[in-house]
Amino acid sequence: MSDPTTPAAWGIQLAKLWLASGQGFPVNVETLALEVTKQRFSEPVGIVMPHGIDGIDGMLSKRKKHKDWCISYDKKVVVPGRINFTIAHELGHYLLHRTLHETFQCGQAEMMDYDSLESKRLESQANTFSSYLLMPRNDFDAQIKGQEISFELLGRCAERYQTSLTATVLKWLEFTEEAAMLVVADHDEFICWSYCSQSAKLLRAYKPPGESVPPSVLEHLRANLSGSRTARRVEPGVWHPTEEAIESAIISDQFEQIIFLIRFPFASAPNHEEEPESDSLTELTEKAQGSGS
Ligand SMILES: [Zn+2]
Structure with a gap:
């Protein structure tokens, strides 16, 4: 399988891979990140772990000694689904941006409040990847088909995909x-x-x-x-x-x-x-x- 070049294509490919392996929703990003990167890349994601750094939801950092990358996340984040989205976001940075920087530190700031245009672009791409991986369009369609859209309905989708309500509503608005x-x-x-x-x-x-x-x-x-x-x-x-x-x-x-x-x-x-x-x-x-x- 060749490597995709856009955030959405990466998300779609990995979601398909996850489902093809006989797994259902939610996508377990930790397992997927470790497995897929080990199979495909010489410097894979070697570990996914919680960290205790306040104000940083997720981080991707290169570990020179181990010749691999570490994804860490703030386990104190209590919004349901946010951690899963964060791990997927960091995996997005790994797949798309790891040649650009050796460390990515990501906060919430409503997903869009970064300073420079370039960092906004990278954050936006990582979020796009995350949303395509966790909430595949055809499955999302099937969940809401013929029903009136409400916070309750989208909340049930958020539970299914283990994403935050906000991320889930944004995904629906996109399509x-x-x-x-x-x-x-x-x-x-x-x-x-x-x-x-x-x-x-x-x-x-x-x-x-x-x-x-x-x-x-x-x-x-x-x-x-x-x-x-x-x-x-x-x-x-x-x-x-x-x-x-x-x-x-x-x-x-x-x-x-x-x-x-x-x-x-x-x-x-x-x-x-x-x-x-x-x-x-x-x-x-x-x-x-x-x-x-
Ligand atoms: Zn980020």
């Missing part, structure tokens, strides 16, 4: 034809970041960082503080100037975040030809498409 977006706000009620599906981009539904969460949304949240996941229909002018939306929210006290899943199922499909795409393309689209290598 869905629905107009939908994920909006993450802090407890000061400012939007930290948001991510739109392709159709939501065409609706210009994007919410920029720093914008306030709509007041009526906050009022509703304050009246329902139990962290309720019940979706509700909200009128135009709240999440979009002219479109109604279905809003679900999760309040995460632990991380001081409010996570919104906003869907626009009543929006009529915009005419693709009339919309110039260039201004809506972001780095994340590059991530979604697994290109940019």
